[in-house]
Amino acid sequence: MKSRHQAWLQVLPASLFLLAFFAYPLLSGLHSSLQPQPHVLSTSNYTDFFSNPELRATVWTTFSLAIPATVLSLLLALPCAYFMRVPSRVQKWTTIVFLLPITFGSVLVADGMLSYYANNGWFWQLAALLGIHGHVALIHSFAGVLLSLVIAGFPFAFLFLLSFIAGIDPNLARAAATLGAGPWRQFRHVYAPLLVPGLRMTAILVFVQSFAVFPSAVLLGIPSGATRVMSIAAAHAAFDEYNYSMGNTISLLMGLIQFATVGLLLLATRKAFRGSSAGFK
Numbered sequence: 001m002k003s004r005h006q007a008w009l010q011v012l013p014a015s016l017f018l019l020a021f022f023a024y025p026l027l028s029g030l031h032s033s034l035q036p037q038p039h040v041l042s043t044s045n046y047t048d049f050f051s052n053p054e055l056r057a058t059v060w061t062t063f064s065l066a067i068p069a070t071v072l073s074l075l076l077a078l079p080c081a082y083f084m085r086v087p088s089r090v091q092k093w094t095t096i097v098f099l100l101p102i103t104f105g106s107v108l109v110a111d112g113m114l115s116y117y118a119n120n121g122w123f124w125q126l127a128a129l130l131g132i133h134g135h136v137a138l139i140h141s142f143a144g145v146l147l148s149l150v151i152a153g154f155p156f157a158f159l160f161l162l163s164f165i166a167g168i169d170p171n172l173a174r175a176a177a178t179l180g181a182g183p184w185r186q187f188r189h190v191y192a193p194l195l196v197p198g199l200r201m202t203a204i205l206v207f208v209q210s211f212a213v214f215p216s217a218v219l220l221g222i223p224s225g226a227t228r229v230m231s232i233a234a235a236h237a238a239f240d241e242y243n244y245s246m247g248n249t250i251s252l253l254m255g256l257i258q259f260a261t262v263g264l265l266l267l268a269t270r271k272a273f274r275g276s277s278a279g280f281k
Helices: 002-033 044-051 053-083 089-098 100-104 106-116 122-129 142-166 170-178 183-211 215-219 230-240 244-268
Strands: none
Touching: 002 244, 044 053, 044 244, 053 142, 053 183, 053 230, 053 244, 089 100, 089 142, 100 106, 100 142, 106 122, 106 142, 106 215, 142 183, 142 215, 170 183, 183 244, 215 230, 230 244
16 A cells, blocks of 8 residues: 555656646637637637638648658658668767757758858859859758658657667667678568567657757748648748737647547557567677
């Protein structure tokens, strides 16, 4: 009995923290979204959102940025993590370089891209020196926002995948090699199946981060056009139109959509390998 009370006392601080900083704001936002007018409970905000073509379009715009950013981040991070799975001095310094965008933050990354990819920026000046005279809009465009999301998502994907790959017992690959498996077959039949749980969790984290895009969509995109995502619509409703009820509605819908997407991803990969991948080293 005493140990049970001690367990509850250990859980109590975390529970109070969740209630104060997650549950209460969530319930408060839900109540506000259902109260478009004082003392009137209604679902009219949700009806208005789905009946408004401009607001509905923000859902597709957000998905069209978040999904490619997640896929590209994983595709770039996976080979890098795989080839640096063995601890070394090169791995240490390369990891530090790859994690630099995390320390900069999304606003500083966007500000740097504004200077680097401008018409007279270093990128296009270097392209001109190399004889490349084509021009692609990498700022104030959809492509610019997508690129910034990949820059921000890649370090997280790399860090998580590196930890998963480093935890796989290398003796498994050595055993496969003794049976005639080359590097590609080792990756395909040994590492890839064991990486499914890691890929799933990494995809979820990068997707949630990308789906909540805001600074990049404002600074690098077209907030009133091609990059009008749900977060911009929520901020516009709350702070430009002073319609906090609608702003809370859009924010809650963002959370529900992310929750549903994560649930579908978990269901789609529920038959994946769920055992231990570490073994003994």
